[in-house]
Amino acid sequence: MPHPNPTTPSPAPRRATLASALALPALLLAGLPARADWSLLNMPVGVTPVSREVYDLHMLILWICTIIAVATFGAMAYALVAFRKSKGAVADTNMTHSTAAEIIWTVIPVVILVFMAFQAAPALIRIEDTRNSEMTIKITGYQWKWEYEYLNEGVSLFSSLAADSNAARRKNAGIDPRSVENYLLEVDEPLVVPAGVKIRYLITANDVLHAWWVPDFAVKRDAIPGYVNEGWFQVDEPGIYRGQCAELCGKDHGFMPVVVKVVPKAEFDAWLAARKAPAAVAAAN
Amino acid sequence: MSTATTHGHAHDHHDDHHGPAKGLMRWVTTTNHKDIGTLYLVFALVMLFVGGAMALIIRLELFQPGLQFVNPDFFNQMTTMHALIMVFGMIMPAFVGFANWMIPMMIGAPDMALPRLNNWSFWILPFASGILVSTLFMDGGGPAGGWTLYPPLVLQTGNAFPFAIFAVHLLGMSSIMGAINIIVTIMNMRAPGMTLLKMPLFVWTWLITAYLLIGAMPVLAGGVTMLLTDQFFGTSFFSAAGGGDPVLFQHIFWFFGHPEVYIIILPAFGIVSQIIPTFSRKPLFGYDSMVYATASIGFLSYIVWAHHMFTVGMPLAGMMFFMLSTMLIAIPTGVKVFNWLSTMWRGSLTFETPMLFAIGFLFLFTIGGFSGLMLAITPADFQYHDTYFVVAHFHYVLVPGALFGALGGAYYWLPKWTGHMYDETLGKVHFWMSAIFVNVTFFPQHFLGLAGMPRRIPDYATQFADWNMVSSIGAFGFGFAQLLFVYVVIKCVRGGKPATAEVWDNPEGLEWTVPSPAPYHTFDEAPVIK
């Protein structure tokens, strides 16, 4: 898997200068400049080969759009200033069509689109390539929790919203969400996976549609009852990564977070063995 | 394009004989295209505030993290109903209202071809919308599975379920009948000499829209009927347990849903294509290519539907096809934007309220176009999908796109409809408030989505709090700005500076050859087009 950006990504400051410029008036209007967190303006670079590739693709097209926007909006702004009747502009009523112009503004976008397609298509092929994975995890969505099964290991666990978030999210709970650490993004038991290993996941649902999404992995796939989807991720950096269910699944759709704890391989093996032990004991009895 | 020979208004005396009936029954029994147009427009304006109130409930709850005002289930009912009402009850009827008022006057026809059908297709609407809104008070609440009605979740709806399906059927019937009427009118009732390629662009965009409606609405009707039989008659179209497939519904829905996007935006393209030439004092640049671009958008809209479903687990070849076909839409859309720009180029511009809305449309719709192009890129879409980035994208297309088109059109033709000039100062204030607040509302939603906030959630992680607060402030500002519009309209209906027949500075089109207000019957005798 080629790494477009092998260095450890720095989360901020991101290159969203246009976005920042446009955001500024909105910010001033709300009187919130002191509290603004500029790292919350753009897509995370993420921690997987796929997420870095997706980020680069996102930035590429954002810049292409920005350049086209500057040119188009610049021309519009020029027209609005230069051709005002109040400044004495007289309409050139003979200017009604131009085949050359139509060809130019058809061909140039075609060239840009072909360029973008050639960037996006290989990335898509790599993202969809689930071969050569070292382990498989089955993810099942329920209203409203996730189940993770380590296939061929006999280990499985349920993962639901953490108790303190669950208490604070009740209507008029009287608990300030800001006082809860990782409000709505914490679970009782996270998915634990080893670092540096290509992990394939199979995903399905038990009741309605859900979608498993971790922004730092650039992984989002629907969980569909009766069908099994697949995908993969590989995280080299140990850490805790958070996401949420991304497909409307009923009243508590906003309250079924995804938390993935990535640990070094040895630590994972130990964790898995510990999880197996009680199960083995139970089976023996 | 078309110029009418001054045929005079010798038939004005007809008005005494064929004037409208008096009182309420005028509106119930009317078959007059102008009356029905007015009914559609007033209905759409009322529904703008019904759907808008729901949007404000959503933004109120999202003003701060934590749940303060509504329960999650009611929140989901609000997101679902807001969308259904704005799409089927507000923006589509608004454009049908414009079509009713303007298409006969623009092609020199005395009325719509099928006036009784016209009456019926309007009067279905209040009842259908009434049924839809009443579901909120039923046992189990209104539909809460999103306007996309995806199974299996939508099958968990309570007593409201069959009523919501019935309402969708009725709304679809109304649209199909409206579309048939528009096609028949345009195809058969053009004045002599009004060839297809002389028709004003608004007529063209509506002709293509009407064909999209006839193609798309029956597909939705089929899809929701299959939901109904799955729920009540033991079929398993969308249930894997019975050999069906939940994703099949998504394909059916979006085969309707993507043309629907263009059903909503094409009439706005048409209105903007009328406004910009008038206030640039220049004919529309590249008329023919505008017509062809509209037609290509109409065609492409039928082959891109699965870009709404990149995360369902399609085969690689499927994703490639839908990524590439979606990117193609940028080409005719770009042609349109560049043609509008060229229409203004070397023009003689003035900035009355309709022109302001058209220019606002041009800038802000284009932003929605850019985010649409980003969403087409499948690998990036895996990140954008079902986040606030998508919410920002389609609201840029629908609010400063479709709604600004409708508002611009309303200001443009209000003097023709009422015979009075609207209050230009208040109109401009309305525009600037709308343009500023629409950006305050929706621009930050791009950031929220990119930073990881899913859509359709009633509560969110605390790092999203600031931008949600900004967005909510914008939403309330935008909502109150629209009250100003109602005031301007009422003021204009009641009185104001009398409007001339031309209203604007030498505008093109047959509608400007009849007096203002337009007499109850126009073009009893067909005008002759040079």
Ligand SMILES: [Cu+2]
């Ligand atoms: Cu879920």
